[in-house]
Amino acid sequence: MAVQSLSRPVARRRPEVVQSSGTTRVDPRLGKRKVKARRLGPGRAIPFGAAIGPALLLTAWIVTSATGVLDPQTLPAPSTVVQAAHDLIADGQLQSNLLTSVQRAGISLVLGVLIGVVLALVAGLSRIGEAIVDGPIQIKRAIPTLALIPLFIVWFGIGESMKIIVITTSVLIPVYINTHAHLRGVDARHVELAETVGLSRLQFIRRVALPGSLPGFFTGLRMAVTISWLALVVVEQVNATSGIGYLMTQARTYGQIDIIVVGLVVYALFGLFSDIGVRAIERRALSWRQSLGD
Template sequence: MATITSKISAPAGLFGRTGSSASGERRVVRKRRLGPGKAIPFGIGLGPAILIAVWVIGSAAGTIDPETLPAPWTVAQTAGDLIADGRLQSNLLTSLQRAVIGLVLGVSIGLVLALISGLSRIGEAVVDGPVQIKRSIPTLALIPLFIVWFGIGEEMKLVVITTSVLIPVYINTHAHLRSVDARHVELAETVGLSRWGFVRRIALPGSLPGFFTGLRLAVTISWLALVVVEQVNATSGIGYLMTQARTYGQIDVIVVGLVIYGLLGLFGDIAVRTIERRALSWRQTLGD
Protein backbone atom coordinates (compact mmCIF):
# COMPACT_ATOMS: atom_id res chain seq x y z
CA MET A 1 0.00 0.00 0.00
CA ALA A 2 2.86 2.36 0.88
CA THR A 3 4.49 1.60 -2.48
CA ILE A 4 1.29 2.47 -4.37
CA THR A 5 0.82 5.70 -2.43
CA SER A 6 4.36 6.87 -3.06
CA LYS A 7 3.85 6.59 -6.83
CA ILE A 8 0.80 8.87 -6.82
CA SER A 9 1.68 12.46 -7.64
CA ALA A 10 -0.31 15.53 -8.59
CA PRO A 11 -0.60 16.34 -12.29
CA ALA A 12 2.15 18.80 -13.21
CA GLY A 13 -0.08 20.78 -15.52
CA LEU A 14 -2.63 21.49 -12.78
CA PHE A 15 -0.54 22.39 -9.75
CA GLY A 16 2.80 23.32 -11.29
CA ARG A 17 6.13 21.56 -10.84
CA THR A 18 6.85 19.43 -7.82
CA GLY A 19 10.24 18.86 -6.30
CA SER A 20 11.67 16.44 -3.72
CA SER A 21 13.84 17.43 -0.80
CA ALA A 22 16.49 15.19 0.76
CA SER A 23 13.97 13.93 3.30
CA GLY A 24 11.60 12.85 0.55
CA GLU A 25 9.05 15.61 1.26
CA ARG A 26 7.20 17.09 -1.68
CA ARG A 27 6.30 20.71 -2.04
CA VAL A 28 3.82 22.15 -4.52
CA VAL A 29 4.40 25.48 -6.23
CA ARG A 30 1.17 27.39 -5.84
CA LYS A 31 -0.40 28.49 -9.06
CA ARG A 32 -1.43 32.08 -9.58
CA ARG A 33 -4.93 32.84 -8.28
CA LEU A 34 -7.80 32.88 -10.78
CA GLY A 35 -9.18 36.27 -9.71
CA PRO A 36 -8.39 39.65 -11.27
CA GLY A 37 -5.19 39.98 -9.23
CA LYS A 38 -3.92 42.72 -6.98
CA ALA A 39 -5.43 46.16 -7.18
CA ILE A 40 -3.51 48.72 -9.26
CA PRO A 41 -2.50 51.77 -7.19
CA PHE A 42 -4.66 54.72 -8.27
CA GLY A 43 -6.14 52.44 -10.92
CA ILE A 44 -9.50 54.22 -10.82
CA GLY A 45 -7.85 57.26 -12.41
CA LEU A 46 -6.45 55.30 -15.35
CA GLY A 47 -9.64 55.37 -17.43
CA PRO A 48 -10.24 59.14 -17.01
CA ALA A 49 -6.56 59.79 -17.76
CA ILE A 50 -6.87 57.89 -21.05
CA LEU A 51 -9.98 59.90 -21.99
CA ILE A 52 -8.18 63.17 -21.26
CA ALA A 53 -5.17 62.01 -23.28
CA VAL A 54 -7.39 61.21 -26.27
CA TRP A 55 -9.05 64.62 -25.88
CA VAL A 56 -5.68 66.42 -25.77
CA ILE A 57 -4.23 64.52 -28.73
CA GLY A 58 -7.40 64.91 -30.81
CA SER A 59 -7.57 68.66 -30.14
CA ALA A 60 -3.87 69.20 -30.86
CA ALA A 61 -4.06 67.20 -34.11
CA GLY A 62 -7.19 69.05 -35.23
CA THR A 63 -9.25 65.87 -35.33
CA ILE A 64 -11.76 67.27 -32.83
CA ASP A 65 -13.58 70.36 -34.07
CA PRO A 66 -13.24 73.14 -31.43
CA GLU A 67 -16.73 74.34 -32.33
CA THR A 68 -18.05 70.93 -31.25
CA LEU A 69 -15.74 70.24 -28.31
CA PRO A 70 -13.31 72.96 -27.17
CA ALA A 71 -9.73 71.96 -26.44
CA PRO A 72 -8.78 71.09 -22.85
CA TRP A 73 -6.63 74.21 -22.49
CA THR A 74 -9.54 76.36 -23.62
CA VAL A 75 -11.80 74.74 -21.05
CA ALA A 76 -9.13 75.18 -18.36
CA GLN A 77 -8.80 78.87 -19.21
CA THR A 78 -12.58 79.30 -19.06
CA ALA A 79 -12.66 77.58 -15.67
CA GLY A 80 -9.95 79.96 -14.46
CA ASP A 81 -11.98 82.95 -15.62
CA LEU A 82 -15.10 81.65 -13.86
CA ILE A 83 -13.11 81.14 -10.66
CA ALA A 84 -11.57 84.61 -10.93
CA ASP A 85 -14.96 86.34 -11.05
CA GLY A 86 -16.42 84.06 -8.34
CA ARG A 87 -19.23 82.58 -10.40
CA LEU A 88 -17.94 79.01 -10.32
CA GLN A 89 -17.51 78.86 -6.54
CA SER A 90 -20.92 80.31 -5.70
CA ASN A 91 -22.82 78.10 -8.14
CA LEU A 92 -20.83 75.02 -7.13
CA LEU A 93 -21.62 75.62 -3.45
CA THR A 94 -25.34 75.85 -4.24
CA SER A 95 -25.24 72.61 -6.23
CA LEU A 96 -23.33 70.82 -3.47
CA GLN A 97 -25.88 71.90 -0.87
CA ARG A 98 -28.79 70.63 -2.95
CA ALA A 99 -27.10 67.32 -3.77
CA VAL A 100 -25.95 66.61 -0.19
CA ILE A 101 -29.29 67.47 1.42
CA GLY A 102 -31.23 65.41 -1.14
CA LEU A 103 -28.75 62.53 -0.81
CA VAL A 104 -28.94 62.43 2.99
CA LEU A 105 -32.73 62.55 2.96
CA GLY A 106 -33.05 59.95 0.21
CA VAL A 107 -30.59 57.51 1.78
CA SER A 108 -32.21 57.84 5.21
CA ILE A 109 -35.74 57.33 3.88
CA GLY A 110 -34.69 54.48 1.59
CA LEU A 111 -32.90 52.70 4.44
CA VAL A 112 -35.85 53.04 6.83
CA LEU A 113 -38.30 51.78 4.20
CA ALA A 114 -35.99 48.85 3.38
CA LEU A 115 -35.82 47.85 7.06
CA ILE A 116 -39.60 48.10 7.43
CA SER A 117 -40.20 46.07 4.28
CA GLY A 118 -37.34 43.62 4.71
CA LEU A 119 -38.01 42.68 8.33
CA SER A 120 -41.79 42.48 8.25
CA ARG A 121 -44.23 40.85 5.84
CA ILE A 122 -46.84 43.48 6.71
CA GLY A 123 -44.30 46.22 6.07
CA GLU A 124 -43.39 44.64 2.73
CA ALA A 125 -47.06 44.48 1.72
CA VAL A 126 -47.52 48.17 2.50
CA VAL A 127 -44.19 49.63 1.34
CA ASP A 128 -42.84 47.54 -1.54
CA GLY A 129 -45.67 48.20 -4.01
CA PRO A 130 -45.49 52.03 -3.95
CA VAL A 131 -41.68 51.95 -4.16
CA GLN A 132 -41.81 49.66 -7.20
CA ILE A 133 -44.36 51.99 -8.82
CA LYS A 134 -42.04 54.96 -8.27
CA ARG A 135 -39.16 52.91 -9.62
CA SER A 136 -40.97 52.39 -12.92
CA ILE A 137 -41.86 56.07 -13.37
CA PRO A 138 -39.04 58.26 -14.80
CA THR A 139 -38.09 61.28 -12.73
CA LEU A 140 -38.62 63.59 -15.70
CA ALA A 141 -42.26 62.46 -15.90
CA LEU A 142 -42.84 63.49 -12.27
CA ILE A 143 -41.31 66.96 -12.49
CA PRO A 144 -44.46 68.67 -13.90
CA LEU A 145 -46.51 67.18 -11.06
CA PHE A 146 -43.93 68.18 -8.45
CA ILE A 147 -43.94 71.73 -9.84
CA VAL A 148 -47.71 71.88 -9.36
CA TRP A 149 -47.44 70.51 -5.81
CA PHE A 150 -44.30 72.25 -4.55
CA GLY A 151 -43.73 75.17 -6.91
CA ILE A 152 -40.44 75.88 -8.69
CA GLY A 153 -38.34 76.70 -5.63
CA GLU A 154 -35.83 74.72 -3.61
CA GLU A 155 -38.46 72.41 -2.13
CA MET A 156 -39.32 70.92 -5.50
CA LYS A 157 -35.65 70.36 -6.35
CA LEU A 158 -34.98 68.57 -3.05
CA VAL A 159 -38.07 66.37 -3.48
CA VAL A 160 -36.93 65.29 -6.96
CA ILE A 161 -33.41 64.41 -5.74
CA THR A 162 -34.70 62.64 -2.61
CA THR A 163 -37.25 60.48 -4.41
CA SER A 164 -34.67 59.55 -7.05
CA VAL A 165 -32.02 58.61 -4.49
CA LEU A 166 -34.13 56.46 -2.16
CA ILE A 167 -34.95 53.87 -4.87
CA PRO A 168 -31.49 52.22 -5.29
CA VAL A 169 -30.89 52.29 -1.52
CA TYR A 170 -34.22 50.61 -0.87
CA ILE A 171 -33.93 48.01 -3.65
CA ASN A 172 -30.42 46.80 -2.78
CA THR A 173 -30.81 46.89 1.01
CA HIS A 174 -34.17 45.12 0.87
CA ALA A 175 -32.78 42.42 -1.44
CA HIS A 176 -29.92 41.62 0.95
CA LEU A 177 -32.21 41.62 3.97
CA ARG A 178 -34.40 39.06 2.26
CA SER A 179 -31.41 36.93 1.25
CA VAL A 180 -30.09 36.35 4.79
CA ASP A 181 -29.17 32.66 5.09
CA ALA A 182 -31.98 30.65 6.70
CA ARG A 183 -29.36 28.76 8.72
CA HIS A 184 -28.40 32.02 10.43
CA VAL A 185 -32.03 32.53 11.38
CA GLU A 186 -32.22 29.02 12.81
CA LEU A 187 -28.99 29.60 14.73
CA ALA A 188 -30.37 32.84 16.19
CA GLU A 189 -33.49 31.02 17.33
CA THR A 190 -31.38 28.21 18.82
CA VAL A 191 -29.23 30.55 20.92
CA GLY A 192 -32.30 32.53 21.96
CA LEU A 193 -31.57 35.87 20.32
CA SER A 194 -34.24 38.51 20.73
CA ARG A 195 -35.82 40.23 17.75
CA TRP A 196 -33.60 43.28 18.20
CA GLY A 197 -30.55 41.05 18.70
CA PHE A 198 -31.30 39.25 15.45
CA VAL A 199 -31.63 42.56 13.61
CA ARG A 200 -28.46 44.02 15.12
CA ARG A 201 -26.18 40.98 14.86
CA ILE A 202 -27.39 39.18 11.75
CA ALA A 203 -29.83 41.15 9.57
CA LEU A 204 -28.04 44.52 9.52
CA PRO A 205 -24.50 43.15 8.98
CA GLY A 206 -25.86 40.87 6.26
CA SER A 207 -27.51 43.79 4.46
CA LEU A 208 -24.45 46.09 4.51
CA PRO A 209 -23.09 44.94 1.10
CA GLY A 210 -26.44 45.72 -0.50
CA PHE A 211 -26.68 49.06 1.30
CA PHE A 212 -23.27 50.18 0.02
CA THR A 213 -24.15 49.09 -3.52
CA GLY A 214 -27.30 51.20 -3.29
CA LEU A 215 -25.32 54.08 -1.80
CA ARG A 216 -22.88 54.10 -4.70
CA LEU A 217 -25.78 54.23 -7.15
CA ALA A 218 -27.48 56.90 -5.04
CA VAL A 219 -24.45 59.20 -5.18
CA THR A 220 -24.44 59.04 -8.98
CA ILE A 221 -28.21 59.44 -9.26
CA SER A 222 -28.16 62.48 -6.96
CA TRP A 223 -25.98 64.30 -9.50
CA LEU A 224 -28.11 63.13 -12.42
CA ALA A 225 -31.24 64.44 -10.72
CA LEU A 226 -29.44 67.67 -9.86
CA VAL A 227 -28.60 68.28 -13.53
CA VAL A 228 -32.30 67.98 -14.37
CA VAL A 229 -33.73 70.14 -11.59
CA GLU A 230 -31.16 72.91 -11.96
CA GLN A 231 -32.38 73.50 -15.49
CA VAL A 232 -35.98 74.07 -14.34
CA ASN A 233 -36.26 77.80 -13.65
CA ALA A 234 -33.18 77.79 -11.40
CA THR A 235 -31.34 81.00 -10.57
CA SER A 236 -28.14 79.42 -9.27
CA GLY A 237 -26.14 76.20 -9.46
CA ILE A 238 -23.91 74.52 -12.04
CA GLY A 239 -26.96 73.50 -14.08
CA TYR A 240 -28.13 77.11 -14.16
CA LEU A 241 -24.65 78.18 -15.29
CA MET A 242 -24.80 75.63 -18.12
CA THR A 243 -28.29 76.73 -19.13
CA GLN A 244 -27.14 80.35 -19.41
CA ALA A 245 -24.12 79.24 -21.42
CA ARG A 246 -26.35 77.30 -23.81
CA THR A 247 -28.41 80.43 -24.40
CA TYR A 248 -25.33 82.40 -25.41
CA GLY A 249 -23.59 79.55 -27.25
CA GLN A 250 -20.72 79.26 -24.75
CA ILE A 251 -19.76 75.64 -25.32
CA ASP A 252 -16.62 75.95 -23.20
CA VAL A 253 -18.69 76.88 -20.13
CA ILE A 254 -21.00 73.90 -20.77
CA VAL A 255 -17.97 71.58 -20.88
CA VAL A 256 -16.67 73.09 -17.62
CA GLY A 257 -19.99 72.21 -16.00
CA LEU A 258 -19.90 68.67 -17.37
CA VAL A 259 -16.35 68.17 -16.11
CA ILE A 260 -17.37 69.36 -12.63
CA TYR A 261 -20.35 67.00 -12.54
CA GLY A 262 -18.13 64.13 -13.64
CA LEU A 263 -15.44 64.87 -11.04
CA LEU A 264 -18.00 65.19 -8.25
CA GLY A 265 -19.53 61.85 -9.20
CA LEU A 266 -16.11 60.17 -9.41
CA PHE A 267 -14.87 61.50 -6.07
CA GLY A 268 -18.20 60.67 -4.44
CA ASP A 269 -17.92 57.07 -5.64
CA ILE A 270 -14.32 56.84 -4.40
CA ALA A 271 -15.39 58.10 -0.96
CA VAL A 272 -18.20 55.53 -0.71
CA ARG A 273 -15.92 52.69 -1.82
CA THR A 274 -13.33 53.68 0.78
CA ILE A 275 -15.95 53.62 3.53
CA GLU A 276 -17.28 50.31 2.20
CA ARG A 277 -13.85 48.65 2.32
CA ARG A 278 -13.36 49.69 5.92
CA ALA A 279 -16.86 48.77 7.04
CA LEU A 280 -16.68 45.38 5.31
CA SER A 281 -13.05 44.58 6.09
CA TRP A 282 -14.20 41.20 7.44
CA ARG A 283 -15.40 40.14 4.00
CA GLN A 284 -12.93 38.76 1.44
CA THR A 285 -13.83 39.44 -2.20
CA LEU A 286 -12.12 39.40 -5.57
CA GLY A 287 -11.66 43.16 -5.33
CA ASP A 288 -9.42 42.85 -2.24
Protein backbone atom coordinates in the same frame (compact mmCIF):
# COMPACT_ATOMS: atom_id res chain seq x y z
CA MET B 1 6.99 -24.15 -2.69
CA ALA B 2 5.61 -20.70 -2.27
CA VAL B 3 5.46 -18.58 -5.30
CA GLN B 4 7.25 -15.30 -4.71
CA SER B 5 5.81 -12.21 -6.28
CA LEU B 6 8.03 -10.69 -8.91
CA SER B 7 6.54 -7.26 -8.40
CA ARG B 8 8.24 -4.95 -5.98
CA PRO B 9 6.42 -2.31 -4.05
CA VAL B 10 6.73 0.96 -5.89
CA ALA B 11 7.76 3.88 -3.72
CA ARG B 12 5.19 6.62 -4.01
CA ARG B 13 6.54 9.84 -5.32
CA ARG B 14 6.16 12.69 -2.89
CA PRO B 15 3.60 15.21 -4.13
CA GLU B 16 5.16 18.35 -5.46
CA VAL B 17 4.30 21.51 -3.55
CA VAL B 18 4.04 24.55 -5.76
CA GLN B 19 3.90 28.08 -4.45
CA SER B 20 2.66 30.89 -6.63
CA SER B 21 1.07 34.29 -5.97
CA GLY B 22 0.90 33.65 -2.24
CA THR B 23 -0.94 30.31 -2.63
CA THR B 24 0.32 26.74 -2.21
CA ARG B 25 -0.82 23.99 -4.56
CA VAL B 26 0.00 20.28 -4.55
CA ASP B 27 0.17 18.37 -7.83
CA PRO B 28 0.55 14.60 -7.10
CA ARG B 29 0.57 13.64 -10.79
CA LEU B 30 3.49 15.62 -12.12
CA GLY B 31 6.06 14.81 -9.46
CA LYS B 32 9.10 17.04 -9.73
CA ARG B 33 7.84 18.95 -12.74
CA LYS B 34 7.21 22.57 -11.99
CA VAL B 35 3.60 23.60 -12.30
CA LYS B 36 2.67 27.21 -12.78
CA ALA B 37 -0.44 28.05 -10.80
CA ARG B 38 -2.94 30.21 -12.64
CA ARG B 39 -4.89 32.98 -11.00
CA LEU B 40 -8.40 33.01 -12.38
CA GLY B 41 -9.58 36.15 -10.64
CA PRO B 42 -8.85 39.75 -11.69
CA GLY B 43 -5.75 39.94 -9.49
CA ARG B 44 -4.73 42.50 -6.96
CA ALA B 45 -5.99 46.06 -7.11
CA ILE B 46 -3.89 48.48 -9.15
CA PRO B 47 -2.76 51.59 -7.23
CA PHE B 48 -4.80 54.59 -8.40
CA GLY B 49 -6.57 52.26 -10.84
CA ALA B 50 -9.72 54.39 -10.83
CA ALA B 51 -7.77 57.28 -12.36
CA ILE B 52 -6.46 55.34 -15.36
CA GLY B 53 -9.67 55.49 -17.42
CA PRO B 54 -10.23 59.25 -16.93
CA ALA B 55 -6.52 59.88 -17.65
CA LEU B 56 -6.81 58.04 -20.96
CA LEU B 57 -9.90 60.06 -21.89
CA LEU B 58 -8.13 63.31 -21.04
CA THR B 59 -5.12 62.28 -23.11
CA ALA B 60 -7.32 61.46 -26.11
CA TRP B 61 -9.07 64.83 -25.72
CA ILE B 62 -5.74 66.71 -25.65
CA VAL B 63 -4.32 64.84 -28.64
CA THR B 64 -7.40 65.17 -30.86
CA SER B 65 -7.72 68.87 -30.04
CA ALA B 66 -4.04 69.56 -30.75
CA THR B 67 -4.09 67.69 -34.06
CA GLY B 68 -7.31 69.36 -35.25
CA VAL B 69 -9.26 66.12 -35.39
CA LEU B 70 -11.73 67.55 -32.87
CA ASP B 71 -13.57 70.67 -34.02
CA PRO B 72 -13.36 73.47 -31.37
CA GLN B 73 -16.97 74.39 -32.16
CA THR B 74 -17.99 70.88 -31.15
CA LEU B 75 -15.76 70.52 -28.10
CA PRO B 76 -13.24 73.19 -27.07
CA ALA B 77 -9.67 72.25 -26.29
CA PRO B 78 -8.76 71.47 -22.66
CA SER B 79 -6.72 74.69 -22.45
CA THR B 80 -9.81 76.71 -23.40
CA VAL B 81 -11.90 74.95 -20.79
CA VAL B 82 -9.24 75.51 -18.13
CA GLN B 83 -9.15 79.22 -18.99
CA ALA B 84 -12.94 79.42 -18.73
CA ALA B 85 -12.81 77.71 -15.32
CA HIS B 86 -10.12 80.16 -14.20
CA ASP B 87 -12.28 83.12 -15.23
CA LEU B 88 -15.31 81.69 -13.40
CA ILE B 89 -13.23 81.17 -10.26
CA ALA B 90 -11.84 84.70 -10.49
CA ASP B 91 -15.39 86.08 -10.71
CA GLY B 92 -16.57 83.89 -7.83
CA GLN B 93 -19.34 82.38 -9.95
CA LEU B 94 -18.05 78.81 -9.88
CA GLN B 95 -17.61 78.69 -6.09
CA SER B 96 -21.05 80.10 -5.27
CA ASN B 97 -22.92 77.90 -7.72
CA LEU B 98 -20.86 74.86 -6.74
CA LEU B 99 -21.70 75.35 -3.07
CA THR B 100 -25.41 75.47 -3.90
CA SER B 101 -25.19 72.26 -5.93
CA VAL B 102 -23.25 70.42 -3.23
CA GLN B 103 -25.79 71.44 -0.60
CA ARG B 104 -28.69 70.23 -2.73
CA ALA B 105 -27.04 66.93 -3.54
CA GLY B 106 -25.80 66.36 0.02
CA ILE B 107 -29.13 67.04 1.74
CA SER B 108 -31.03 64.94 -0.78
CA LEU B 109 -28.52 62.08 -0.56
CA VAL B 110 -28.74 61.90 3.23
CA LEU B 111 -32.55 62.01 3.18
CA GLY B 112 -32.78 59.45 0.38
CA VAL B 113 -30.39 57.01 2.07
CA LEU B 114 -32.18 57.25 5.43
CA ILE B 115 -35.64 56.80 3.89
CA GLY B 116 -34.41 53.96 1.67
CA VAL B 117 -32.88 52.05 4.59
CA VAL B 118 -35.99 52.50 6.77
CA LEU B 119 -38.30 51.33 3.98
CA ALA B 120 -35.99 48.37 3.26
CA LEU B 121 -36.14 47.35 6.94
CA VAL B 122 -39.92 47.66 7.00
CA ALA B 123 -40.33 45.60 3.83
CA GLY B 124 -37.49 43.18 4.51
CA LEU B 125 -38.48 42.21 8.05
CA SER B 126 -42.26 42.12 7.68
CA ARG B 127 -44.51 40.53 5.11
CA ILE B 128 -47.17 43.17 5.76
CA GLY B 129 -44.58 45.91 5.36
CA GLU B 130 -43.41 44.38 2.10
CA ALA B 131 -46.97 44.24 0.79
CA ILE B 132 -47.44 47.93 1.58
CA VAL B 133 -44.05 49.34 0.61
CA ASP B 134 -42.62 47.25 -2.20
CA GLY B 135 -45.36 47.93 -4.77
CA PRO B 136 -45.11 51.74 -4.73
CA ILE B 137 -41.30 51.53 -4.79
CA GLN B 138 -41.38 49.33 -7.88
CA ILE B 139 -43.83 51.75 -9.54
CA LYS B 140 -41.50 54.70 -8.85
CA ARG B 141 -38.58 52.62 -10.10
CA ALA B 142 -40.32 52.24 -13.47
CA ILE B 143 -41.06 55.97 -13.83
CA PRO B 144 -38.18 58.23 -14.98
CA THR B 145 -37.38 61.18 -12.75
CA LEU B 146 -37.81 63.59 -15.65
CA ALA B 147 -41.41 62.44 -16.11
CA LEU B 148 -42.28 63.34 -12.51
CA ILE B 149 -40.93 66.88 -12.57
CA PRO B 150 -44.07 68.52 -14.09
CA LEU B 151 -46.22 66.87 -11.42
CA PHE B 152 -43.84 67.84 -8.63
CA ILE B 153 -43.84 71.44 -9.88
CA VAL B 154 -47.63 71.50 -9.56
CA TRP B 155 -47.50 69.97 -6.08
CA PHE B 156 -44.46 71.70 -4.56
CA GLY B 157 -43.83 74.73 -6.77
CA ILE B 158 -40.50 75.59 -8.38
CA GLY B 159 -38.57 76.32 -5.20
CA GLU B 160 -35.82 74.48 -3.40
CA SER B 161 -38.15 71.92 -1.82
CA MET B 162 -39.21 70.56 -5.21
CA LYS B 163 -35.60 70.02 -6.24
CA ILE B 164 -34.69 68.22 -3.03
CA ILE B 165 -37.78 66.01 -3.22
CA VAL B 166 -37.01 65.00 -6.81
CA ILE B 167 -33.42 64.05 -5.96
CA THR B 168 -34.45 62.28 -2.74
CA THR B 169 -37.05 60.11 -4.45
CA SER B 170 -34.49 59.17 -7.07
CA VAL B 171 -31.81 58.32 -4.50
CA LEU B 172 -33.89 56.13 -2.21
CA ILE B 173 -34.76 53.60 -4.95
CA PRO B 174 -31.34 51.91 -5.36
CA VAL B 175 -30.73 52.01 -1.60
CA TYR B 176 -34.06 50.31 -0.96
CA ILE B 177 -33.74 47.72 -3.75
CA ASN B 178 -30.27 46.50 -2.82
CA THR B 179 -30.69 46.67 0.96
CA HIS B 180 -34.03 44.88 0.78
CA ALA B 181 -32.60 42.12 -1.40
CA HIS B 182 -29.77 41.41 1.06
CA LEU B 183 -32.09 41.56 4.04
CA ARG B 184 -34.14 38.81 2.42
CA GLY B 185 -30.91 36.91 1.84
CA VAL B 186 -29.81 36.85 5.50
CA ASP B 187 -28.94 33.27 6.50
CA ALA B 188 -31.92 31.58 8.17
CA ARG B 189 -29.55 29.96 10.67
CA HIS B 190 -28.60 33.39 11.97
CA VAL B 191 -32.28 34.19 12.45
CA GLU B 192 -32.83 30.93 14.31
CA LEU B 193 -29.81 31.61 16.51
CA ALA B 194 -31.10 35.10 17.32
CA GLU B 195 -34.45 33.61 18.34
CA THR B 196 -32.71 30.94 20.43
CA VAL B 197 -30.64 33.43 22.43
CA GLY B 198 -33.68 35.65 22.87
CA LEU B 199 -32.67 38.80 21.00
CA SER B 200 -35.25 41.55 20.94
CA ARG B 201 -36.48 43.01 17.65
CA LEU B 202 -34.17 46.00 17.98
CA GLN B 203 -31.18 43.81 18.90
CA PHE B 204 -31.90 41.53 15.95
CA ILE B 205 -31.92 44.50 13.58
CA ARG B 206 -28.70 45.92 15.02
CA ARG B 207 -26.71 42.68 15.33
CA VAL B 208 -28.03 40.50 12.52
CA ALA B 209 -30.16 42.32 9.93
CA LEU B 210 -28.07 45.44 9.40
CA PRO B 211 -24.66 43.67 9.27
CA GLY B 212 -26.10 41.07 6.90
CA SER B 213 -27.45 43.74 4.56
CA LEU B 214 -24.28 45.89 4.47
CA PRO B 215 -22.99 44.53 1.12
CA GLY B 216 -26.30 45.39 -0.55
CA PHE B 217 -26.46 48.74 1.21
CA PHE B 218 -23.08 49.82 -0.11
CA THR B 219 -23.99 48.68 -3.63
CA GLY B 220 -27.13 50.80 -3.42
CA LEU B 221 -25.17 53.70 -1.93
CA ARG B 222 -22.73 53.73 -4.83
CA MET B 223 -25.63 53.87 -7.26
CA ALA B 224 -27.40 56.50 -5.15
CA VAL B 225 -24.38 58.83 -5.16
CA THR B 226 -24.26 58.73 -8.95
CA ILE B 227 -28.01 59.12 -9.31
CA SER B 228 -28.00 62.14 -6.98
CA TRP B 229 -25.71 64.00 -9.39
CA LEU B 230 -27.72 62.87 -12.41
CA ALA B 231 -30.97 64.10 -10.85
CA LEU B 232 -29.23 67.32 -9.82
CA VAL B 233 -28.33 68.01 -13.45
CA VAL B 234 -32.01 67.73 -14.36
CA VAL B 235 -33.55 69.80 -11.56
CA GLU B 236 -31.00 72.60 -11.77
CA GLN B 237 -32.02 73.29 -15.34
CA VAL B 238 -35.69 73.71 -14.39
CA ASN B 239 -36.41 77.25 -13.21
CA ALA B 240 -33.24 77.39 -11.11
CA THR B 241 -31.49 80.62 -10.14
CA SER B 242 -28.26 79.07 -8.85
CA GLY B 243 -26.19 75.92 -9.11
CA ILE B 244 -23.92 74.36 -11.71
CA GLY B 245 -26.93 73.37 -13.84
CA TYR B 246 -28.14 76.98 -13.83
CA LEU B 247 -24.66 78.12 -14.87
CA MET B 248 -24.75 75.65 -17.78
CA THR B 249 -28.22 76.80 -18.81
CA GLN B 250 -27.06 80.42 -18.94
CA ALA B 251 -24.00 79.40 -20.96
CA ARG B 252 -26.18 77.51 -23.42
CA THR B 253 -28.27 80.63 -23.95
CA TYR B 254 -25.18 82.62 -24.93
CA GLY B 255 -23.47 79.79 -26.81
CA GLN B 256 -20.58 79.48 -24.34
CA ILE B 257 -19.62 75.86 -24.94
CA ASP B 258 -16.48 76.10 -22.81
CA ILE B 259 -18.53 76.97 -19.70
CA ILE B 260 -20.92 74.10 -20.45
CA VAL B 261 -17.93 71.75 -20.54
CA VAL B 262 -16.68 73.20 -17.25
CA GLY B 263 -20.02 72.31 -15.68
CA LEU B 264 -19.89 68.79 -17.11
CA VAL B 265 -16.35 68.32 -15.80
CA VAL B 266 -17.44 69.47 -12.34
CA TYR B 267 -20.33 66.98 -12.31
CA ALA B 268 -18.03 64.22 -13.54
CA LEU B 269 -15.35 64.91 -10.94
CA PHE B 270 -17.83 65.00 -8.09
CA GLY B 271 -19.41 61.76 -9.28
CA LEU B 272 -16.01 60.08 -9.62
CA PHE B 273 -14.62 61.19 -6.27
CA SER B 274 -17.91 60.42 -4.50
CA ASP B 275 -17.81 56.87 -5.85
CA ILE B 276 -14.14 56.48 -4.84
CA GLY B 277 -15.01 57.66 -1.33
CA VAL B 278 -17.91 55.23 -0.97
CA ARG B 279 -15.77 52.35 -2.25
CA ALA B 280 -13.06 53.20 0.29
CA ILE B 281 -15.61 53.18 3.12
CA GLU B 282 -17.06 49.92 1.78
CA ARG B 283 -13.67 48.18 1.76
CA ARG B 284 -13.05 49.31 5.33
CA ALA B 285 -16.51 48.33 6.59
CA LEU B 286 -16.48 44.97 4.79
CA SER B 287 -12.83 44.10 5.37
CA TRP B 288 -13.93 40.67 6.65
CA ARG B 289 -15.33 39.73 3.24
CA GLN B 290 -13.01 38.16 0.68
CA SER B 291 -14.03 38.50 -2.97
CA LEU B 292 -12.51 38.70 -6.43
CA GLY B 293 -12.23 42.46 -6.17
CA ASP B 294 -10.11 42.35 -3.01
